[in-house]
Amino acid sequence: MEVEKIKGLKFAKKQDVAIVGAGMTTWKRRLNETGKELSYIAVKQALEEAGLTIDDIEMVVMGSAPDTFDGLHMKGEYLLDGSGGSDRPYMRVFVGGGTGVFAPIAGYWHVASGLADVCLVVCEEKMSSCHPHPQSGFKGIWDPILERPLTPNLIWIFALEMRRYMHVHNIKHEDIALVSVKNKRNALDHPCAQVAEKITVEDVLNSEPMALPVRRLDVSPPSDGAAALIMVAPHIARQLTDEPVWVDGVGWALDTTMWTNRDLYFPRYVAEAAKMAYKMAHITDPKKQIDVAEPYDPFDYKELHHMEGLGLARKGEAPILTKEGVTARDGDLPTCPSGGLLGVGNPIAATMGVKACELYWQLAYRAGKRQVAKEVTTGVCQAWGDLMQVGTVMVMSNKR
Amino acid sequence: MVFNEKIVNPTELRHWEGKIELYWVYTSGSAGDEFFKALKKGKFIAAKCKECGKVYFPPRIYCEYDFSETEYVNISGEGTVRAFTVARLDKDEKPLEKPEIYAIIDLDGTDGCIVHLLNAKPEDVYVGMRVKPVLKAKNKREGRITDILYYKPS
Numbered sequence: 001m002e003v004e005k006i007k008g009l010k011f012a013k014k015q016d017v018a019i020v021g022a023g024m025t026t027w028k029r030r031l032n033e034t035g036k037e038l039s040y041i042a043v044k045q046a047l048e049e050a051g052l053t054i055d056d057i058e059m060v061v062m063g064s065a066p067d068t069f070d071g072l073h074m075k076g077e078y079l080l081d082g083s084g085g086s087d088r089p090y091m092r093v094f095v096g097g098g099t100g101v102f103a104p105i106a107g108y109w110h111v112a113s114g115l116a117d118v119c120l121v122v123c124e125e126k127m128s129s130c131h132p133h134p135q136s137g138f139k140g141i142w143d144p145i146l147e148r149p150l151t152p153n154l155i156w157i158f159a160l161e162m163r164r165y166m167h168v169h170n171i172k173h174e175d176i177a178l179v180s181v182k183n184k185r186n187a188l189d190h191p192c193a194q195v196a197e198k199i200t201v202e203d204v205l206n207s208e209p210m211a212l213p214v215r216r217l218d219v220s221p222p223s224d225g226a227a228a229l230i231m232v233a234p235h236i237a238r239q240l241t242d243e244p245v246w247v248d249g250v251g252w253a254l255d256t257t258m259w260t261n262r263d264l265y266f267p268r269y270v271a272e273a274a275k276m277a278y279k280m281a282h283i284t285d286p287k288k289q290i291d292v293a294e295p296y297d298p299f300d301y302k303e304l305h306h307m308e309g310l311g312l313a314r315k316g317e318a319p320i321l322t323k324e325g326v327t328a329r330d331g332d333l334p335t336c337p338s339g340g341l342l343g344v345g346n347p348i349a350a351t352m353g354v355k356a357c358e359l360y361w362q363l364a365y366r367a368g369k370r371q372v373a374k375e376v377t378t379g380v381c382q383a384w385g386d387l388m389q390v391g392t393v394m395v396m397s398n399k400r
Numbered sequence: 401m402v403f404n405e406k407i408v409n410p411t412e413l414r415h416w417e418g419k420i421e422l423y424w425v426y427t428s429g430s431a432g433d434e435f436f437k438a439l440k441k442g443k444f445i446a447a448k449c450k451e452c453g454k455v456y457f458p459p460r461i462y463c464e465y466d467f468s469e470t471e472y473v474n475i476s477g478e479g480t481v482r483a484f485t486v487a488r489l490d491k492d493e494k495p496l497e498k499p500e501i502y503a504i505i506d507l508d509g510t511d512g513c514i515v516h517l518l519n520a521k522p523e524d525v526y527v528g529m530r531v532k533p534v535l536k537a538k539n540k541r542e543g544r545i546t547d548i549l550y551y552k553p554s
Contacts, residue, residue: 031427033427033429034428034429034432036460037462040467043467047467053467055466070424071422081464082462084464084467128425129424129425131422131424132421132422132423136420136422139422144418145416
């Protein structure tokens with residue numbers, strides 16, 4: 001049973017929020033650089049793009065997912081000096097994989113509230129430290145009595161979700177595999193990409209079975225990397241650029257932790273978060289009003305799932321749109337033009353680089369070879385995480 | 401159950417044991433690699449900010465205050481005790497056979513410090529004491545912080 005709800009939105013902002021610069025490191029399975037060094041490299045790029053120096057930064061938000069990956073407790077504090085956080089108000093936020101959009105949401109609070117006029121958002125993840133496999137770091141998220149004795153892993157719980165999605169809408173694996181084909185190809189144009197390649201649907205269907213229906217090429221890889229974004233008040237934005245990108249709406253929501261009790265075929269957490277963000281951004285018909293989208297795509301079915309949660313497709317319609325080429329970079333609704341997690345990589349929180357940063361680059365017409373063919377005004381990015389339960393959404397626009 | 405009941409042994413309750421087996425492989429990064437390569441050769445390096453001139457120890461590729469690049473500079477590794485403690489119990493609260501002295505040492509020619517063991521008599525140590533590092537024999541060095549055996553009065 002599904003209940004439709006629109007939560008009341010009580011909200012008064014002090015000032016608008018613009019994005020004026022972004023940066024990211026290369027993403028790889030293993031990097032020699034420390035998390036601090038990765039953060040520094042991403043911040044340096046964002047500062048250069050914005051035309052600012054570190055002295056201009058008033059507050060810093062750090063996004064990084066579980067301490068388990070880097071193997072350092074209080075990872076936020078550890079990363080501080082490479083993130084430009086020394087001697088400033090600094091906070092770390094994390095909601096697992098949802099952090100890539102949640103961190104810029106926290107940056108938005110800093111500026112919209114008037115507490116800061118210039119806020120730096122940095123996201124970092126170094127998953128290669130964690131052994132025997134970064135996947136092992138997820139062992140602690142399960143209920144220790146009901147679930148952990150069954151030795152669950154993330155691949156098989158997502159396989160359950162994918163199976164349910166395929167069953168309810170009668171979707172074929174080959175239609176889902178098209179997402180992986182599209183995103184890995186898009187990533188060929190991304191200088192930071194880890195697993196960009198030209199593959200076919202057959203390659204996906206014949207790749208190594210992991211937990212069926214999930215096969216190797218349905219999944220994004222673990223990665224090391226960092227990304228940064230600079231959010232400023234309108235009067236600062238006007239000094240720096242004629243064409244800032246504005247944050248029009250933010251939203252986040254968490255579904256129940258009892259994941260076994262969810263319907264699995266529809267991401268309610270994304271739908272709730274999107275309702276909040278759309279309400280703030282005055283978007284009533286996302287299918288018409290959104291020009292470009294960066295939904296979270298750690299698995300190929302997840303992009304489809306999230307498009308439906310974001311209201312960019314009716315339930316069960318996302319695979320059809322993909323098949324028709326609507327979501328291609330030159331389509332009517334370019335989706336994951338960056339190459340996404342499937343093509344560029346999945347350094348959990350640092351996926352901000354292909355979600356919020358990419359959306360900013362697209363709307364600022366700074367995406368280079370990845371720039372979508374159509375004219376773009378408004379876009380949405382989204383991330384997802386925790387125990388497959390959090391949706392984080394941000395709407396941006398280049399018009400005011 | 402009442403809340404003032406004292407449970408001394410939780411395994412007397414119905415319980416499940418949990419264990420998460422994880423281990424980590426840390427990299428020392430660009431600056432860390434340079435530092436340990438030098439240390440293996442018996443040399444100490446720090447990193448100087450090209451902008452403000454602040455000298456960082458341990459070396460790093462960036463200045464944390466103005467976000468400029470740094471360049472490596474050679475230092476002696478010798479320094480002055482800034483603070484010290486005389487540990488008499490180990491981490492399990494067992495008395496140590498011999499007290500261990502841990503010191504924060506201001507390194508000459510840098511704005512940074514190193515924390516390390518100090519091999520001296522507790523009664524002789526004082527803040528401001530001049531000290532120098534003692535390294536493992538060259539063929540025993542592995543490029544780790546423990547290649548420095550300890551500091552001693554100079």
